[in-house]
Amino acid sequence: MTQPLPTAFTERMRTLLHDEYHAFISSYEQPVFHGLRVNPLKVDRERFLTLSPFALTPVAWCENGFRYPEGARPGKHPYHAAGLYYLQEPSAMSAAECLGVQPGETILDLCAAPGGKSTQLAAALGGRGLLIANEIHPVRARALSENLERCGVPNAVVTNETPERLMERFPRFFDRILVDAPCSGEGMFRKLPEAIDEWSPQKVTECHLMQVDILDAAAAMLKPGGTLVYSTCTFAPLENEQSMALFLERHPEFSLIPLPHPEFFAEGHPEWATPAASELALTARLWPHLLDGEGHYLAKLQKSTDAEHVESPKKRKEKRGAKSAPAGRKEAIAAWRSFAAEAIPHAKRVLDDEQAFLLFGEQLYYSPAPEMDWDGIKVLRVGLHLGTVKKNRLEPSHALALALTADEAARVSSFTADDPTLLRYLRGEALSRDGANGWALVTVDGFSLGWGKQADGQLKNHYPKGLRWL
Numbered sequence: 001m002t003q004p005l006p007t008a009f010t011e012r013m014r015t016l017l018h019d020e021y022h023a024f025i026s027s028y029e030q031p032v033f034h035g036l037r038v039n040p041l042k043v044d045r046e047r048f049l050t051l052s053p054f055a056l057t058p059v060a061w062c063e064n065g066f067r068y069p070e071g072a073r074p075g076k077h078p079y080h081a082a083g084l085y086y087l088q089e090p091s092a093m094s095a096a097e098c099l100g101v102q103p104g105e106t107i108l109d110l111c112a113a114p115g116g117k118s119t120q121l122a123a124a125l126g127g128r129g130l131l132i133a134n135e136i137h138p139v140r141a142r143a144l145s146e147n148l149e150r151c152g153v154p155n156a157v158v159t160n161e162t163p164e165r166l167m168e169r170f171p172r173f174f175d176r177i178l179v180d181a182p183c184s185g186e187g188m189f190r191k192l193p194e195a196i197d198e199w200s201p202q203k204v205t206e207c208h209l210m211q212v213d214i215l216d217a218a219a220a221m222l223k224p225g226g227t228l229v230y231s232t233c234t235f236a237p238l239e240n241e242q243s244m245a246l247f248l249e250r251h252p253e254f255s256l257i258p259l260p261h262p263e264f265f266a267e268g269h270p271e272w273a274t275p276a277a278s279e280l281a282l283t284a285r286l287w288p289h290l291l292d293g294e295g296h297y298l299a300k301l302q303k304s305t306d307a308e309h310v311e312s313p314k315k316r317k318e319k320r321g322a323k324s325a326p327a328g329r330k331e332a333i334a335a336w337r338s339f340a341a342e343a344i345p346h347a348k349r350v351l352d353d354e355q356a357f358l359l360f361g362e363q364l365y366y367s368p369a370p371e372m373d374w375d376g377i378k379v380l381r382v383g384l385h386l387g388t389v390k391k392n393r394l395e396p397s398h399a400l401a402l403a404l405t406a407d408e409a410a411r412v413s414s415f416t417a418d419d420p421t422l423l424r425y426l427r428g429e430a431l432s433r434d435g436a437n438g439w440a441l442v443t444v445d446g447f448s449l450g451w452g453k454q455a456d457g458q459l460k461n462h463y464p465k466g467l468r469w470l
């Protein structure tokens with residue numbers, strides 16, 4: 001690392017770490033650790049290990065996490081485009097893993113972009129339950145939506161809202177909430193040197209104030225008995241132990257619970273908070289000089305089961321009564337069923353709840369929570385995007401392709417990862433290809449990659465323009 005660290009930062013860390021300071025500073029001269037996390041919605045761990053073209057080393061605190069060597073380029077491999085894995089720094093895998101998500105639960109990722117933790121939470125849900133992935137910045141929210149799509153997630157709703165706005169709509173609604181809070185980014189200095197230029201003591205203070213407000217909103221949205229994980233990628237006590245101490249003071253209905261993997265994660269430092277609270281030792285710090293990863297902080301909390309009950313948004317919706325169907329919705333559902341019968345006759349996911357079909361203009365979605373009312377909430381994606389309805393026919397979406405498996409489709413155009421013709425498909429070219437006319441699922445080594453439309457010996461390319469390889 002050639003870029004000097006901020007003096008105010010190094011002086012603070014010297015004061016905090018004492019004898020450990022030299023080892024901490026020396027870690028900045030060590031190589032960055034690169035990681036990927038296998039996506040079990042697409043492929044299980046053991047199968048991927050037999051396929052992987054990269055040398056992989058397991059990440060101890062994440063079952064599906066691996067490190068890959070410097071020089072490997074997994075982001076440029078067709079497996080990445082097919083959503084078989086998500087590129088994620090090893091320490092960043094810890095927060096979603098610690099949340100302990102179970103299939104069928106209702107989950108909120110409150111500060112979700114670019115999507116690493118959301119896709120990890122979605123994998124834990126296994127296609128069941130509901131994930132709301134929220135991001136306040138519109139551009140980052142779109143990237144979040146694209147990453148969930150690439151990973152084949154069918155049961156996520158992507159929102160673009162403030163935590164306060166969501167708090168008004170979803171009081172005591174979620175089983176588990178992840179707050180991977182905006183922070184000063186000190187833990188990423190080695191991986192992202194540009195974070196050094198953006199750092200200042202003032203930014204640390206600003207982030208702390210923001211974190212307090214975000215945590216207050218999260219507390220209001222968690223069900224009694226629910227679990228909250230707070231994480232940052234900074235070393236600043238003000239953003240870590242002190243933010244957590246203030247939260248516990250403001251919310252006595254919450255208590256800290258032990259985190260897994262104490263053999264890898266160091267304890268939090270109660271003495272770095274004001275007032276010092278011994279329970280802060282139950283929080284955790286991930287130090288770059290003590291493990292193969294970057295810097296993170298984790299706290300896991302449980303809300304008391306006797307917290308005041310508030311009626312859920314679902315009940316309020318039922319009392320108001322369901323909305324009338326928008327014009328054209330029946331025709332859109334008919335177009336979907338016609339497409340599905342012809343192109344994906346062996347689909348495993350039964351989409352037969354008429355209330356779950358949502359039509360936005362020409363775009364047809366299948367909602368994982370049809371009872372929910374999204375009026376007044378900025379929503380980018382409501383579950384699985386099925387396609388575009390055009391003159392009573394459905395043009396399937398890229399998201400649908402990535403949510404399917406090869407054995408569900410009537411026609412499959414198969415390629416191997418090392419086939420040069422596959423690169424032509426990813427560049428958006430039409431291909432000479434024999435096969436029965438109609439929509440064909442394009443696959444790489446059996447994993448869905450996108451759509452093509454077979455017509456008279458040619459496969460017309462429907463890989464999205466914005467994703468095409470240059």
